[in-house]
Amino acid sequence: MLVLGIEGSANKIGVGIVSDNGDILSNPRHTYITPPGQGFLPKETALHHQKHAVRLVKESLDIAGVTPSDIACIAYTKGPGMGGPLVSCAVVARMLAQLWKVPIVGVNHCVGHIEMGRVVTGAEDPVVLYVSGGNTQVIAYSEQRYRIFGETIDLAVGNCLDRFARVLSLSNDPSPGYNIEQLARQGSKFLEMPYSVKGMDVSFSGLLSYIEEAAKSLLAKQEATPADLCFSLQETIFAMLVEITERAMAHCNTSDVLIVGGVGCNLRLQEMMQVMVSERGGRLYSIDERYCIDNGAMIAWPGLLAFKNGQVTPFEETTCTQRFRTDDVLVTWRD
The missing domain is CATH 3.30.420.40 (ATPase, nucleotide binding domain)
Structure with missing residues (x-):
């Protein structure tokens, strides 16, 4: 068929x-x-x-x-x-x-x-972190429904990254999030940023407002580079996502995680999630840009x-x- x-x-x-x-x-x-x-x-x-x-x-x-x-x-x-x-x-x-x-x-x-992530990786019943331009959710399956355990209460993670890419006038080819990831690899200075986890949910609007405003003065005074800003933004956002994913894993009594959605291609997100999953004795399932x-x-x-x-x-x-x-x-x- x-x-x-x-x-x-x-x-x-x-x-x-x-x-x-x-x-x-x-x-x-x-x-x-x-x-x-x-x-x-x-x-x-x-x-x-x-x-x-x-x-x-x-x-x-x-x-x-x-x-x-x-x-x-x-x-x-x-x-x-x-x-x-x-x-x-x-x-x-x-x-x-x-x-x-x-x-x-x-x-x-x-x-x-x-389902694309499950069929490509062979993951059976993982906690799912779904991160894309329009959605951010932590999901687990139960009784013929994909239950949402946590999600963004305002911006999706991809939208947050895309909008900051516009502040830096980064190219949209192949995607602004990808170009932020590449630039972040050159960053060396971590800048403290708002960290907003509310139970099982996350919020990115305050973080975005903060870095949009801070970027102007930091870049003008040469106190940080665009790479430092991308590095700090990624580290903060991904730490929030790893935290709520681990909390869902504990609730569901499972040790496996599947990352899906366009932002799931980000190798730094995969790396941070892998550390947490390994500490819990589990397995991380991820897919590349062909299917993410x-x-x-x-x-x-x-x-x-x-x-x-x-x-x-x-x-x-x-x-x-x-x-x-x-x-x-x-x-x-x-x-």
């Missing part, structure tokens, strides 16, 4: 094809990159997705060496995400489902990241799992929702 998945919740559009044994047959994507100092807006991002969607579908079929008649189902990102880009990809999914006369399955973007960053296969795979368990989205319900909670999804494919 083959399923084609379409992802386009933010500035990346991807189309992937997976088989029911977990093989990823193809997974091309294209990123909308804006000039340094600028973010991406819904309208322009939606137009980008519309421009590249059909080409990526054809490319995905060619790479996989299959034809539309081989596809059993179409999966698409129902949410969460940016409205315009989500709708653009949903329209493509509906069009293909009608042309190819196959069912359609709406997929939760967050669950897509989790938004992609079509991460939508195709949970779509396939849901489809095999009898879940199909009625055509009149193939809409999108910008706010679609991870724990709203009934995970029928797990015991």
Whole structure:
């Protein structure tokens, strides 16, 4: 059984094809990159997705060496995400489902990241740290739901990093977070910053406001370099994330951790998490940018799992929702 998945919740559009044994047959994507100092807006991002969607579908079929008649189902990102880009990809999914006369399955973007991480790494039942541009959550599975144990109460970690990258006018190619990571490796001076953990939740808005303001005077007085600022920001944010992840591990009585989402590619985050997990006698599961960053296969795979368990989205319900909670999804494919 083959399923084609379409992802386009933010500035990346991807189309992937997976088989029911977990093989990823193809997974091309294209990123909308804006000039340094600028973010991406819904309208322009939606137009980008519309421009590249059909080409990526054809490319995905060619790479996989299959034809539309081989596809059993179409999966698409129902949410969460940016409205315009989500709708653009949903329209493509509906069009293909009608042309190819196959069912359609709406997929939760967050669950897509989790299931992609599980199938690629082989992790069975870890605590999941989901960190991306729009989401920051600590998650564990229980009774057919991915339960959220902790999350950001304001900004997502990726959004925090991206916005600080604009302050330094860092390039958005391949991503601002990646360029912060590279610059942070050159930093040597740690600057004390606000550390805001509230129980199982984290807050980044105060930290961002502080470093945006402090950066101006520190750089002007040459008391710190851009590398020092990136280094200090990363160390502070990642320490907060490791803390709430460890607290969830203790609550769930588990020693394994899976990191997913675009920020999960960050090697320093993986390194810090590895230290904590090793001290608890557990194992860290992480994935590289092929599967961490938004992609079509991460939508195709949970779509396939849901489809095999009898879940199909009625055509009149193939809409999108910008706010679609991870724990709203009934995970029928797990015991």
